[in-house]
Amino acid sequence: GAVVSQHPSRVICKSGTSVKIECRSLDFQATTMFWYRQFPKQSLMLMATSNEGSKATYEQGVEKDKFLINHASLTLSTLTVTSAHPEDSSFYICSAREGQGAGYTFGSGTRLTVV
Amino acid sequence: AQKVTQAQTEISVVEKEDVTLDCVYETRDTTYYLFWYKQPPSGELVFLIRRNSFDEQNEISGRYSWNFQKSTSSFNFTITASQVVDSAVYFCALSEEGGGTSYGKLTFGQGTILTVHP
Numbered sequence: 001g002a003v004v005s006q007h008p009s010r011v012i013c014k015s016g017t018s019v020k021i022e023c024r025s026l027d028f029q030a031t032t033m034f035w036y037r038q039f040p041k042q043s044l045m046l047m048a049t050s051n052e053g054s055k056a057t058y059e060q061g062v063e064k065d066k067f068l069i070n071h072a073s074l075t076l077s078t079l080t081v082t083s084a085h086p087e088d089s090s091f092y093i094c095s096a097r098e099g100q101g102a103g104y105t106f107g108s109g110t111r112l113t114v115v
Numbered sequence: 116a117q118k119v120t121q122a123q124t125e126i127s128v129v130e131k132e133d134v135t136l137d138c139v140y141e142t143r144d145t146t147y148y149l150f151w152y153k154q155p156p157s158g159e160l161v162f163l164i165r166r167n168s169f170d171e172q173n174e175i176s177g178r179y180s181w182n183f184q185k186s187t188s189s190f191n192f193t194i195t196a197s198q199v200v201d202s203a204v205y206f207c208a209l210s211e212e213g214g215g216t217s218y219g220k221l222t223f224g225q226g227t228i229l230t231v232h233p
Contacts, residue, residue, distance in 0.1 A: 032219060034221065043206065043223045043226050044206070045223075046221070049219070049220060091158055100212070100219075101212065103165060108157075111158065
């Protein structure tokens, strides 16, 4: 079945630094990728949607200059949290879709802790 | 705008009991998908089922069953003879496929924490 590999699974960084999270679709071409954030004991909230070769579309309230999303190829999307602060500590999950009507394949998530 | 409501925040049952997790959705699209996911403590989302809006047939998979009723905009999930390993957070989700501004975006409900005691 479809697999999305997400790395790293855990990362601890210092406040003010940047962190990059990668999502790769291993056996299919992900025309669309989605990035979610999940705070403890809360639901998954969509941050942004990206289509290969296009700029990401951010949800209301998500700072595009802080959460940089790149979807340069059909198999790779990255989320960079710039100038991270403790309040950015969260669980970040990516999801990929092969095309219209296709299912969603989720990565295993990245637990970010900013100290 | 699409919305998914899981009114049960937490449910606690004893092993072998049956349990139903409720899900109510809102959408203006006539074409949409409904999903259920399981999220164990590890955090990874485990896909359970996808149902399209044109297929109201109920589905059974082992101890799991789903009841989809468009008339009440509900997509409930029942676990029969629950087991300790069923303990997790369960999410219901909706994606609109009609081509509007929310096209393809997966909206999650708040989640239901299920605890099954031995």
